Amino acid sequence: MTIDLGVQELIVLGDFNLLIRQTQGEWKTRDLKLLLYKQCVEDLSKMFRSIELRYIPIFHNELADALATLASMLPYPVNICITPLEIQVRDQHGYYNTVESESDGDPWYLDIKNFLQIGKCHEHANGNKKRTIRCLASGFFFSGEALYKRIPDLNLLRCVDAKEAKKIMMRDMLGYVDHT
Known part of the structure; x- marks a missing residue:
């Protein structure tokens, strides 16, 4: 969906330190199930001008937790396009x-x-x-x-x-x- 919108620069926030380190080449991927996933990420990354991966510990990522909880509560049809949610980060609550x-x-x-x-x-x-x-x-x-x-x-x-x-x-x- 991001590619369809013509996005050139991507910032990925998450608590997936293992995936970030493997994608950046700092750690090796040994699990066969993850090799296909890693290859998919590498192929997709070629479609962007720049990708920045930011590690956020899970206990600091309240926004992702709230959005995941909200998403799990809402039923939606399978064949429908969901409009992305724009989020602005402020200095204070x-x-x-x-x-x-x-x-x-x-x-x-x-x-x-x-x-x-x-x-x-x-x-x-x-x-x-x-x-x-x-x-x-x-x-x-x-x-x-x-x-x-x-x-x-x-x-x-x-x-x-x-x-x-x-x-x-x-x-x-x-x-x-x-x-x-």
């Missing part, structure tokens, strides 16, 4: 860029904050909401009066409401940084 004002005036993290302070959800929460709040709360903690969220790279995000977020953004845009 989308949720870092979103700040929405709260419709009821309460901060978005109020349920989590209350759960951490008093140990139970509000009386109007149903079973699913209680379970969700308990699950979300496990990734948050208090340091003094401030609520923080732990993220996988061991950094901490301070939880702020929309008003405080706007104030911080204005301060940073004006170049003022408080070092106290």
Whole structure:
């Protein structure tokens, strides 16, 4: 399909270190079943101006995992052409860029904050909401009066409401940084 679209440069991302090393000639292919596959890859590679193989460990390849899960859930007819999915890689996750004002005036993290302070959800929460709040709360903690969220790279995000977020953004845009 890539060849039919006239693509000349190809970047292949994956966790298949063995195949990458064999294709680049660093390792020998001994398994007879893989020899035909390797030959097919070599033949296809001649149809491109350049091919770059990038090794991404499986635990860093969340996108491929999510797409594979999604693809396994969707039924599709055998004789249909599926339009390729265009993906743009950004420097940071989308949720870092979103700040929405709260419709009821309460901060978005109020349920989590209350759960951490008093140990139970509000009386109007149903079973699913209680379970969700308990699950979300496990990734948050208090340091003094401030609520923080732990993220996988061991950094901490301070939880702020929309008003405080706007104030911080204005301060940073004006170049003022408080070092106290």
